[in-house]
Amino acid sequence: MVTPTTNPATSSPAEAGVLDAVIIGAGFAGMYQLHTLRDRLGLSVQVIEAADGVGGTWYWNRYPGARCDSESHSYCYAFSEDLIKDWEWSERYPEQPEIIRYLNFVADRLDLKRSIRFQTRVTGAAYDETANLWRVTTDDGARISARYLIAAVGCLSTANVPQFPGLDTFEGDWYHTGLWPHEGVDFSGKRVIQIGTGSTGIQAAPVIARTAGHLTVMQRTPNYSVPARNTPLSAEFRQWVKDNFADIKRTMRGNTNGHAFTIQDRSAFDVSDEERLAIYEAAWEKGGLQFRASFRDILTSKEANDTAAEFLKQKIREIVKDPETAARLADIDHPYAAKRPPIDTDYFDTFNRDNVDLVDVRADPIEAITPTGVRLRSGVEHAADIIVFATGFDAMTGSLLRLGITGRDGLSLSKAWEAGPRNYLGLQVAGFPNMFTVTGPGSPSVLCNMPVAIEQHVEWIADCIAYMRERGIEHIEARDDAADGWVEQVNEAARATLLPEAHHSWYLGANVPGKPRVFMPYAGGMARYREICDEVAAEGYEGFSLT
Numbered sequence: 001m002v003t004p005t006t007n008p009a010t011s012s013p014a015e016a017g018v019l020d021a022v023i024i025g026a027g028f029a030g031m032y033q034l035h036t037l038r039d040r041l042g043l044s045v046q047v048i049e050a051a052d053g054v055g056g057t058w059y060w061n062r063y064p065g066a067r068c069d070s071e072s073h074s075y076c077y078a079f080s081e082d083l084i085k086d087w088e089w090s091e092r093y094p095e096q097p098e099i100i101r102y103l104n105f106v107a108d109r110l111d112l113k114r115s116i117r118f119q120t121r122v123t124g125a126a127y128d129e130t131a132n133l134w135r136v137t138t139d140d141g142a143r144i145s146a147r148y149l150i151a152a153v154g155c156l157s158t159a160n161v162p163q164f165p166g167l168d169t170f171e172g173d174w175y176h177t178g179l180w181p182h183e184g185v186d187f188s189g190k191r192v193i194q195i196g197t198g199s200t201g202i203q204a205a206p207v208i209a210r211t212a213g214h215l216t217v218m219q220r221t222p223n224y225s226v227p228a229r230n231t232p233l234s235a236e237f238r239q240w241v242k243d244n245f246a247d248i249k250r251t252m253r254g255n256t257n258g259h260a261f262t263i264q265d266r267s268a269f270d271v272s273d274e275e276r277l278a279i280y281e282a283a284w285e286k287g288g289l290q291f292r293a294s295f296r297d298i299l300t301s302k303e304a305n306d307t308a309a310e311f312l313k314q315k316i317r318e319i320v321k322d323p324e325t326a327a328r329l330a331d332i333d334h335p336y337a338a339k340r341p342p343i344d345t346d347y348f349d350t351f352n353r354d355n356v357d358l359v360d361v362r363a364d365p366i367e368a369i370t371p372t373g374v375r376l377r378s379g380v381e382h383a384a385d386i387i388v389f390a391t392g393f394d395a396m397t398g399s400l401l402r403l404g405i406t407g408r409d410g411l412s413l414s415k416a417w418e419a420g421p422r423n424y425l426g427l428q429v430a431g432f433p434n435m436f437t438v439t440g441p442g443s444p445s446v447l448c449n450m451p452v453a454i455e456q457h458v459e460w461i462a463d464c465i466a467y468m469r470e471r472g473i474e475h476i477e478a479r480d481d482a483a484d485g486w487v488e489q490v491n492e493a494a495r496a497t498l499l500p501e502a503h504h505s506w507y508l509g510a511n512v513p514g515k516p517r518v519f520m521p522y523a524g525g526m527a528r529y530r531e532i533c534d535e536v537a538a539e540g541y542e543g544f545s546l547t
């Protein structure tokens with residue numbers, strides 16, 4: 001928990017107009033970080049946000065079918081009983097507009113917007129060693145100085161639009177799902193090509209297919225998916241959540257993935273073949289991400305994983321009527337959940353529609369965009385009025401690197417991370433004093449239900465700053481040896497799982513050509529990570545230099 005301080009002003013910077021902290025980003029992370037620093041610690045704080053509203057990744061991702069894969073009662077702030085009490089989710093999985101409404105509700109309730117500078121992009125942030133301050137510049141010409149810089153830019157916020165030759169010649173319209181127009185897109189009667197079948201593409205295709213004249217889904221890597229089984233929430237369930245939130249919170253904070261379900265403590269081989277099948281069948285009927293919690297060893301034993309993988313491939317073959325399409329969809333080359341496992345509403349069934357085709361762009365890759373469509377290496381051209389790029393993100397590092405951050409001695413973050421992200425606990429980079437990243441690479445972040453990971457980081461950072469101020473400490477910096485040790489722990493944690501076996505996963509940076517291949521999130525589990533961070537703090541911030 002954040003320690004409130006009544007007399008925080010032990011080290012007010014001497015320069016006039018200097019803030020205590022600048023936070024970049026007004027999504028889940030930036031909003032809560034603002035609340036902890038401004039309202040609990042009494043600091044002067046400015047949030048800088050490129051969008052004209054709060055929401056972060058949810059502000060930009062307005063594509064058809066955009067909905068959270070975490071269940072609504074777990075996809076929210078847990079730090080405040082009042083917020084839990086006064087908000088009602090309508091469905092099992094919240095849709096994008098509802099999440100934006102929720103975040104506005106929180107922002108208004110906590111009076112956050114007055115400290116957020118909207119429609120402003122950070123163009124640079126440089127550490128001034130003499131003054132021990134961060135000098136932040138923005139695209140509207142502002143120059144802001146602050147003691148602490150906190151990057152709360154999200155893990156999935158820099159769109160990855162593949163550099164296909166000819167995109168600029170396309171005469172139709174094209175969109176990336178992560179930069180979707182606010183007014184929506186009318187697909188009625190249009191020939192649509194969707195490139196990408198990750199979590200986003202799997203959500204979007206069924207919705208686009210409903211109105212498009214024709215939808216061609218271009219699949220490079222086939223993917224598993226489990227039905228979401230979305231449904232409106234009953235009044236009884238909503239009341240149950242409010243009455244039991246303390247237990248729900250304990251579950252979310254005490255397990256590896258931050259969700260409100262527990263991973264079964266049994267191996268896939270503790271049960272007979274028939275029992276295992278019945279367990280998978282029940283999990284399939286229940287739907288959602290907890291399918292992977294059916295057995296404790298799904299992500300650690302290839303043999304256990306194979307049982308889940310085969311079950312899910314068989315489901316595809318049963319749902320999709322055309323055997324050739326079914327075979328292409330089920331030709332999955334990685335262990336189940338080694339890439340982020342999607343959940344869906346009618347994804348595989350969408351390929352039974354007359355107006356939907358599947359094209360295998362692994363066998364026949366996209367060569368160019370032409371004025372009228374997409375041309376494959378074989379020379380086959382698919383015509384389109386609209387191209388939808390569901391091609392993901394320059395994940396975890398992309399948004400941090402484009403901030404133009406330089407640390408001590410003019411070291412740029414891109415130089416420091418030339419060979420891949422290297423930091424301590426996912427929280428601080430050596431050479432970048434007083435700068436923190438929320439759910440950065442090296443933290444559980446994307447392997448966890450995000451709000452749970454975010455709350456832990458935000459509270460740890462706020463506690464750390466409070467600790468420093470109480471002791472007159474003005475400078476905190478991750479030590480090089482601690483960062484090296486942590487990178488090794490991140491690698492070790494990944495190696496203990498099947499996650500690195502998905503060679504083309506964005507967890508490894510493999511989706512962006514030229515990006516260093518390093519397993520980025522910490523796979524040792526949120527609960528273990530929380531313990532490590534708590535131990536580091538209890539030992540007087542071991543691994544950091546404090547001066």
Ligand code: NAP
Pocket residue numbers: 066067068069070156162195196197198199200201203218219220221340361366390391392393446504506510511
């Ligand atoms: P993604 O998982 O990276 O998927 C991108 C898709 O585009 C993949 O199928 C990829 O193929 C394909 N692709 C990329 N470049 C391509 C190219 N040059 N040619 C052909 N195909 C190409 O991105 P995403 O679906 O946007 O999801 C990213 C993450 O966002 C998810 O894993 C999840 O963490 C989060 N997300 C969450 C939700 C939710 O909670 N509801 C919804 C959507 C997304 P390869 O696999 O071969 O690279």
